[in-house]
Amino acid sequence: MKTLIADSGSTKTDWCIAEGGQAIARATTQGINPIHQSDEQIGKILNDELDDDFLRQTEGVGGVYYYGAGALPSVAPRLRRMLTATFLTADAAPQSVMVEGDLLGAARALFGVEEGIACILGTGSNSGLYDGTRLVMNTPPLGYILGDEGSGAVMGRNFLGTLCKGLFPSSLTEEYHRQTGLSTADIIQRVYREPLPNRFLAQTTRFIHQHLDDSDIRQFVVDNFRAFFRRNLVQYHRPDLPVRAIGSVAYYFREQLAFAAAKEGFAIDRVEKSPMEGLISYHNF
Numbered sequence: 001m002k003t004l005i006a007d008s009g010s011t012k013t014d015w016c017i018a019e020g021g022q023a024i025a026r027a028t029t030q031g032i033n034p035i036h037q038s039d040e041q042i043g044k045i046l047n048d049e050l051d052d053d054f055l056r057q058t059e060g061v062g063g064v065y066y067y068g069a070g071a072l073p074s075v076a077p078r079l080r081r082m083l084t085a086t087f088l089t090a091d092a093a094p095q096s097v098m099v100e101g102d103l104l105g106a107a108r109a110l111f112g113v114e115e116g117i118a119c120i121l122g123t124g125s126n127s128g129l130y131d132g133t134r135l136v137m138n139t140p141p142l143g144y145i146l147g148d149e150g151s152g153a154v155m156g157r158n159f160l161g162t163l164c165k166g167l168f169p170s171s172l173t174e175e176y177h178r179q180t181g182l183s184t185a186d187i188i189q190r191v192y193r194e195p196l197p198n199r200f201l202a203q204t205t206r207f208i209h210q211h212l213d214d215s216d217i218r219q220f221v222v223d224n225f226r227a228f229f230r231r232n233l234v235q236y237h238r239p240d241l242p243v244r245a246i247g248s249v250a251y252y253f254r255e256q257l258a259f260a261a262a263k264e265g266f267a268i269d270r271v272e273k274s275p276m277e278g279l280i281s282y283h284n285f
Helices: 039-048 053-055 078-085 103-112 152-164 170-180 184-192 197-210 215-231 248-252 255-262 275-282
Strands: 002-007 012-019 020-029 063-067 097-101 116-121 125-130 135-137 243-246 269-273
Touching: 002 103, 002 275, 012 053, 012 275, 020 039, 020 053, 020 275, 039 078, 063 103, 078 097, 097 103, 103 116, 103 135, 103 243, 103 248, 103 269, 103 275, 125 197, 135 184, 152 170, 152 184, 152 197, 152 215, 170 243, 184 197, 184 215, 197 215, 197 248, 215 255, 243 255, 248 255, 248 269, 255 269
Parallel strands: 002 063, 063 097, 116 243, 243 269
Antiparallel strands: 002 012, 012 020, 116 125, 125 135
């Protein structure tokens, strides 16, 4: 039976049609977050950003497994309704569409049926204690204003705040302005007056990654990750469990992440850029 699996973060959504444990078609759209987006906006993504060839291959799909940022129980019915209308026939059973949070998707992809601490480090961040079946504890991430330590948005926020206050060497500040073409006024405009500032802030990690040879920048990144462990994972009281992480920030800064974990008494034994391959295996019944 063909299945459709979706992994949606704040920046992008990966879609995969799988059969027999193998991917047969893939697509990418912008991120979907039902907390911040209306039904009309989500519908436009589904209808306009998935090409006709991919949609044709969804014919005969027997189930949809959607894991997404902001997919809380209160908004799951909205997503389930839209996904059903887009991908399934009118007589499909409601249970044919599963909507869960992205953290459960990360846990299933990273651990399968084993227990451990699953982390997401992308535009946003999250973590949870997973018992092999379900998430039994979750430190609330709280978003990039109140929380989301270690995420791309918070790393970018902290970096730009330090840069705009003149606390980085002038050569680094000048290079950032020259490379991005953004002045301090432009940064303030993008953060406070334009939509989706979290995506803009997270884009700053590309510049940060380019300068990891600078010891101050490396320490800055490690400190951001140490805050993630201290303010989130410590609350699980399970330093004995393996820690695994998914997301672009975790993947591209994996050396600094592992170093920060060790400093805080944790051990990371696996980092993946995307949960999709693990989810294909998990849903291969």
